[in-house]
Amino acid sequence: MLKKLLIANRGEIAVRVIRTAKALGYRTVAVYSEADANAMHTELADEAVCIGPAQVAASYLNADAILDAARKTGADCIHPGYGFLSENAGFSNACKAAGIVFVGPPASAIELMGSKRRSKIAMQKAGVPVVPGYEGDNAGDDELIAAAADIGYPLMIKASAGGGGRGMRLVHQESELADNIKRARSESKQAFGDDELILEKAVIEPRHIEIQVFADRHGNAVYLGERDCSVQRRHQKVVEEAPSPFVTPELRAAMGDAAVTAALACNYEGAGTVEFLVDKDRNFYFLEMNTRLQVEHPVTELITGQDLVAWQLSVAEGLPLPLAQNDIELNGHAIEVRLYAEDPANGFTPQTGPLHVFQPAEGEGLRYDTGVRSGDEVTPHYDPMLAKVIAWGENRDEARRRLIRALEDTTIFGLTTNRYFLSRIIADSTFGAGEATTAFLQQSFSADPSLQPAKTQIRQLALAACVLAHGTSGQEAWSNAPATHTPMKLETGGETVELLVQSNGQNLSARLGHEHYELTIASIQNGLLCVVDKGIRQRCHYHRDGDSLHLQAFGKSWSVTDLTHQPAAGANGEGNGRIPASMDGAIIDVLVEPGQTVRQGETLVILEAMKMEHPVKADCDGVVAQVLTRKGDQVRRNQLLVEVTIDEASESENKK
Structure with missing residues (x-):
């Protein structure tokens, strides 16, 4: 019998796992970085251990620190959540070596499915349909170019390791191929430490349908319906729903059987998701298998009435699956959206700073999975997702109505979010008709008002x-x-x-x-x-x-x-010369020094936050009086970076 669970993660997934674990009687241990010392997941757990500074590599990816926390607290099992170390075969093996149960599949399955090339070959051998392409072992550029001629265009270049759209390129013609191969290799190497690539025939405007599978140590495997994740931005999911409005009962059974075959072929255990591309004629092709719990698992829970984290813990204890395939029933419809601190009208720029108010809406059929509360700070160190908002209904339209109302009634103050953008998607007629493909946001939705800066009325x-x-x-x-x-x-x-x-x-x-x-x-x-x-x-x-x-x-x-009672600004709309940080982040360059003359709008400092560069500009003409930061500094939102003495002669001339 397992007794104490350490959750090797943060945010909403850590909170969600802790709640189920506590309900089942487990003692719980949270791990946290210095930036997360007061985070919700640390307060909900029975015990919490600091595992390092804010940087991910020094904390949530620090396997040694996490295992040390497990030893200190006497945790006998570790749930990795999703992201971070959840699909790291080395971490799974390290848990096993330390005598700690890893709540997930064996390392061999993680390693196999972590390679798009090797997993695709394994699926072909198992008889699972795959997208035609080329999967040569460490293929060089010349080999890929030669293979592309046989595959034909358009085609996809894909990084063999990792996911999330990184190292992925759509190529329409031969003249674009060589440059895109180089760019995909560079991106893959930077993101995953591996520049191996594969090629696939492009499936144009497909549906992205995934099957939730579960397997135990006794040779049992089942599927729990499908999720439609077709609404995506840059290959990243925005909306997920179950069941898919596109999938027929016959297609569901065929894809479910293929997903179970995929799981059994790699001796799988626990929760996994087999992802497929489905063309307009309902032909489906294996895309990849995620060897963990998915972000979008709540929609499956709502239509099946099952707690998938409870299933994971049961399988980790060596018990057989709670239900056989014939016992699994689908009821109603559920839709999930990912509520982010980001600005869709300005290129989805991530937002950081204080979350003054966060008040989820209340209503029948609503569920919020979140790791934040009013008064929390959204930092630049981690993904800026505030919550997953999920609505269930007896039918799809009821779920849509409830979700739109939930988004409109969720109160958020302090940060710009994608709330309006999400509600517009769910209300859109194309989505409402169940016709949204992976091209939906880039095509029919691209001119939506939620994507344009709006003038205050x-x-x-x-x-x-x-x-x-x-x-x-x-x-x-x-x-x-x-x-x-x-x-x-x-x-x-x-x-x-x-x-x-x-x-x-x-x-x-x-x-x-x-x-x-x-x-x-x-x-x-x-x-x-x-x-x-x-x-x-x-x-x-x-x-x-x-x-x-x-x-x-x-x-x-x-x-x-x-501004009614504030002193008048300088001429020509100039500011006061006090230049603050626009958000939390790291200073990656300082372009000015004291005594230097600058003009309004000139970039003084470059700030990096959420893997994006943000120029910090002068708000007036003048002379740099002080530079209060330097390259490499971590700064807070509104922290003073540069002071500029306003050029009074220029201002006086402007007034004339």
């Missing part, structure tokens, strides 16, 4: 003015003669606007140029503004943070900064 500004004029207590923060329009200067979306606001009791009038908007305030308190707008009573949630005001209504979020 006067209605939204009027709601902000209601809060700013009346304060958080419902009392007016200022008073003027009733007939006087008072100017209110707001910054929103990088633009400064001047509203003329008239507040007379519960009525508020806002003017912006030729536009005019009127609202009646019904109540305002505790972060909730109720207004009557054109005869309709509506609610707007808000959060005040100094001069910054965050608001949410109509399924959208926006922010304003109250």
Whole structure:
């Protein structure tokens, strides 16, 4: 009997595993980096051990530190979650050598399925359909180019190791091949330490369908239906649902049998996912097998009524599978989206900083898997996923309605998220018709408003003015003669606007140029503004943070900064010369030094966060007075990096 489980992971998956383990009576151990000292998973576990600094390589990928934590706490089993060490055969072997049960498949299965080349060959031998292609052992560039002529175009170049779209290239013609092979090799080497490549015939606009499989030590293997993961951005999943609206009962049975064959062919144990590409004629081809629990496993749990983590722990103890194939039933429909701190309207730029408010919506059929709470900090060290939002319904449309409402009603303040983008996908007619393929986001959805920077409308500004004029207590923060329009200067979306606001009791009038908007305030308190707008009573949630005001209504979020009482900025819209970090991150270059003359908009420092470079620019003309950072520094959001003395002569000339 296993007694104490160490979870070698963080965030929502660590929280999710801890909850099931505790319900089953296990004692639990969390591991955490220095950056995660106060994270939710550390507080939920019975015990927690720090395994290193924030950097992943020094903490969550530090197998020795994790095994040492297991020894210290007396943990007799380790659940790896997903990502990090979950598909690391060396870590599985190290657990075995230490006498600790690894909650996952044997190392031999992890190693085989971790190679796209070797796994594809093994599947061919087992009779599982595969995409036609070339899988030569450590093939050189010339071999790949020669093989491509036989395969034909378009074709896919794929890194044999790893996943997530890295080392993957779609090639339409021979002239593009050599350069893409070099780029794919470089990317694969950097991401996985291995530059082996394979080629495959491109399946154009396919469905991405995966089968959840389970196997035990007694030779039993079953499948628990399929998941449709076709809605993807850059080969990364955005929406997952079960069952697939495209899969027929006959196709489900055929793919399920193929997935079980794949699992048995590699002597599999525990949870695994066999992924397939399915063309428009419902021909399916083996893509890869993930030897772990998937991010999207909740949709399978909701339609089968099974706890897959409980199944994993049962198999790890050597017990037979809880159900036979004929006992597994699918009920209803479930859809999951990945809620990220990112800005879809600006190239999906990752967001870091304080999460002032995170309040999941409540309702029938809703599930949130999350590892964050109000007041937490989203750092640049890890994936910025805030939660998985999942909705179940008796049918697909009911699940869609519930999910759209959940996204619109989830309150998030402090960070830009992809919440609006996700709700637009679920509401889209192509998705609603069950016709979204892997090309959906790049084609029919590419012009959606959620992907474009939106100008704040006067209605939204009027709601902000209601809060700013009346304060958080419902009392007016200022008073003027009733007939006087008072100017209110707001910054929103990088633009400064001047509203003329008239507040007379519960009525508020806002003017912006030729536009005019009127609202009646019904109540305002505790972060909730109720207004009557054109005869309709509506609610707007808000959060005040100094001069910054965050608001949410109509399924959208926006922010304003109250500049009304701030000193005037320099001419030509110049700032004050105090240049802060735009987000948490690492300084990878400093381009200026004290005494250097700079112009407004000139890049002073380059900040790296979430594997992306972000230029930090001067907000005025002037002379660098101080450089308060250096290359290699880790900095916090709003930390002062550079001070520039404003060029008064230039400013004076501009005023003329």
